[in-house]
Amino acid sequence: MFQALAHAARRQMLMTIHFRGGELSAGDIAARFGHTWATTTGHLNALVEAGLLSRSHDGRRRLYRIDRTMLSLASEWLRWFDGDAAEQTRAAVATTYAKPLRRSVRRA
Numbered sequence: 001m002f003q004a005l006a007h008a009a010r011r012q013m014l015m016t017i018h019f020r021g022g023e024l025s026a027g028d029i030a031a032r033f034g035h036t037w038a039t040t041t042g043h044l045n046a047l048v049e050a051g052l053l054s055r056s057h058d059g060r061r062r063l064y065r066i067d068r069t070m071l072s073l074a075s076e077w078l079r080w081f082d083g084d085a086a087e088q089t090r091a092a093v094a095t096t097y098a099k100p101l102r103r104s105v106r107r108a
Contacts, residue, residue: 051067
């Protein structure tokens with residue numbers, strides 16, 4: 001999923017779909033970007049494969065809808081690096097790894 005989001009054009013496509021009501025046709029998406037049709041469909045396919053978009057058909061039109069499940073998972077994971085959650089994580093890790101290791105000594 002993060003690999004799909006790494007490309008700026010894909011992030012922009014997601015934002016465009018989001019701010020246009022959460023669903024757009026492939027033609028509407030392509031009209032907003034200066035990419036070739038092959039490039040646009042390649043980006044859309046990458047987003048579908050990553051689980052960030054779902055695709056349906058309405059006659060000859062292909063409709064793309066944001067799938068919020070994967071975005072929610074990403075958001076939840078990213079919260080670990082933000083503010084209080086990050087501080088709590090650092091404190092928990094410091095407490096866990098600050099304990100001295102017990103070494104077992106074999107006696108002959």
